[in-house]
Amino acid sequence: MNDAILKINNLEISFYTHVGEVRAVRDVSFSVKKGEILGIVGESGSGKSTVLLGIMGLLQHPGKIKAGEIIFEGENLAVKSNKEMQHIRGKKISMIFQDPMSSLNPVFTVGNQIAETIMTHEHVSRKDANKRVLELLELVRIPSAKSRINCYPHEFSGGMRQRAMIALALACSPQMLLADEPTTALDVTIQAQMMDLLRDIRKELDTTIILVTHDLGVVSEMCDYVQVMYGGRLMEEAVCRDIFDAPGHPYTKGLLRSIPNVKKGSRERLKPIEGSPPDLITPFDGCPFAFRCPSTMNLCMEGASQEWEIGEKHRCACHLCNPQVQALLKEGGIE
């Protein structure tokens, strides 16, 4: 793929805590095309947010990129110093966080905070910056933007704060927007407005978006391409519809079975995935899902599977997708 804007190769991120090394992201590789909306889904602790923080160079102290490359516009972000990252962060790649109240500074006005970002990265006067702020607030559809410029974050409602966050992220027209659970803290009607806004931004500004979420419904409506993460590894990746219509990995299948279907409204029992998510502190080389998987084989305990191509642009990291294993299973020569 030549038009990939971001390419991640064998990324490993670990947190070195006092009880041992937590391998939050293991051997993750993927690429994002320009103008695409990529969704990363997973449960808490699956490493999906850590990947984003790694790309932004925002990993906090015990966390470190252990190995791997993050190639953005031909440069490896993984080896850049904090100072070098400052020229990229906010200007070329920016991020939206889950909780807008704790990501905005309560003692500065919203307009002030957005103008500050613009003035840091571009050499413009305060006046020009303020003009741009107004445009941005109108772009994210804050009603009567002119009078809202001098408001403090606490004067905004939850939905408006999230809009202000998006305006802040877009301040320097970045090529890429990383969104970490942008709609989780919002109500469904506001969530619908927010999804609409992000889609429009992609259309108007051709921004590439990586959207991290645990909500499969949001993914299905927003994304072109989806990746499923579990226990720090990529389990499956496919074009959005394929994940829902033809899931390949037992984890993806289990996840889809455990959400009730709104349309049918059947009262039939849900089929949960038994057990609980893995503890990443215990070193384990097998498939992270092996302990909860209904079709675990001895093979799964020994090592995690590589990614197998199971359809067009559809890759799945499960031993069951290995043609050799499939052949052996047919003969009954494996357990």
Added chain:
Amino acid sequence: MMEKKELLKVNGLKKYFPVKKGFGKGSMQYVKAVDNVNFTIYKGETFGLVGESGCGKSTTGRTLIRLYDVTEGEILFEGTDISRMRERELLPYRKKMQMIFQDPYSSLNARMTVSDIIGEPLDIHRLASGKERQDRIAKLLEDVGLKQEHANRYPHEFSGGQRQRVGIARALAVNPEFIICDEPISALDVSIQAQVVNMLEDIQEQYGITYLFIAHDLSMVRHISDRIGVMYLGQLVEIAESDELYENPQHPYTQALLSAIPDPYKDKEKSRIMLEGEVPSPINPPKGCRFASRCKYASDICREAEPELKEIEKGHFCACHLNEK
């Protein structure tokens, strides 16, 4: 379905929280969190209560169980009004009504072991002691899918899903007839949510418990509830059986809310009703219908008169002027 027997009837329930703005007399204002709510819950059913944050659904739940004092109105539990009872008179009812909270991290005392947490209600109501108490705790742990060896551990040793199970065991300890579940699954991971929902259904079947299930996850509410009430800004706008509500929503707010659910298996043709603006402040809610400022069908009468919750079809109640003619 069994014959319907009323377990809980709520008449004109109001809960106002005072807020002080400025100085002097007349500066007292009220957040009208719950404003004139009427509904009935029948024995053995699950009544779902949905709405966006700030609509008063949790306040309703907490007022029903008398964690908050009632500003006005009646709460009839098996025919007895408990809305004005003193704490001492209320004690027997505390045994019949229990609550499961949203956050499994802050609703368990971190300094108590699991067996103490589950055993505490048994002690307060003097239901069991000694060997009997031990056996009861063991049975409760088994009911919620925890193991015997978990009894002597502390809450921090458990995952979110397991903690929620402890909270459910505590609610079950006194053999309640009615449990208020205040967003019991929204803090849990998707794969764990289904486990807890299945467990709640098993317990209901086994002990014949009635649930009030408060949630904002609309697809899960449809799955678990027999009937559903939709709240907006402190008032109930629609009540119906769950399938009826989802297939034939009558109130414009319900229609918009349901169309906003992101659903992986949604029909492509169904278009989304996008609501403009945001929920008005509950301090001085607008006159007339509270939804009028965001409703595309709003006419003059909506801004003048408050619509009443009326039965438009059997078992389907809706508060909207559009249904009056």
